Amino acid sequence: MQKLLVALTVLVFCSMASQNALARTNLGLRSLGGNVGLVDPENASSTLGLGVFANMGNLSPAIRLAPHLGYWSKSEDFGGAEASVHDFSLGTRCEYMFHVSSPKFQPYMGAGLGLHFLGAKASVPGFPTIKDSSTKLGLDMGGGFITPLSPKTDLVVDAWYGIVQDMNQFTMKVGVSFDLPNGSESRAPSRPSARHRPRR
Numbered sequence: 001m002q003k004l005l006v007a008l009t010v011l012v013f014c015s016m017a018s019q020n021a022l023a024r025t026n027l028g029l030r031s032l033g034g035n036v037g038l039v040d041p042e043n044a045s046s047t048l049g050l051g052v053f054a055n056m057g058n059l060s061p062a063i064r065l066a067p068h069l070g071y072w073s074k075s076e077d078f079g080g081a082e083a084s085v086h087d088f089s090l091g092t093r094c095e096y097m098f099h100v101s102s103p104k105f106q107p108y109m110g111a112g113l114g115l116h117f118l119g120a121k122a123s124v125p126g127f128p129t130i131k132d133s134s135t136k137l138g139l140d141m142g143g144g145f146i147t148p149l150s151p152k153t154d155l156v157v158d159a160w161y162g163i164v165q166d167m168n169q170f171t172m173k174v175g176v177s178f179d180l181p182n183g184s185e186s187r188a189p190s191r192p193s194a195r196h197r198p199r200r
Helices: 002-014
Strands: 026-041 047-060 063-078 081-097 106-123 130-150 153-164 169-179
Touching (some): 063 106, 081 130
Antiparallel strands (some): 026 047, 026 169, 063 081, 081 106, 130 153
């Protein structure tokens, strides 16, 4: 029941822009990017995380759709015994772009759902290796900011908390996104199009 309520909350967030939001959608692949950063999973030490993300356009003038892929793994040795865990995640977030006056700083917050393909392995010398895998639904909540590096390239910094059964995780990453030819069409109202961005 708790997961159902959480999922409903995310769906409401993604459709809260206005009653006629569906008539004003502007969906399509606008930009692609990659990121790297810190992942702090539950019951494991912090580790390096890698990701790929996209901007799939706007659900409303201020809310965009942002699918993402992520991967991290962690191994630890205990006097000859070794244990490892990894997570490959696939999800989509709705990101609300705050209205700001500066074209150099675009903050946002969001939430989303995703699937986490978890795997674990433990080995002890002289004993069979134990492996386990599972697929779990996760809820992401967080936000970040975007700042232009060039007319068609953005620096993206964000932090997310993922609620996943037995594997809650906090991530903080830095990435770079690259506009595709139609990328400027889905800019939030507070962000200028590429031709209006200040050149460095």
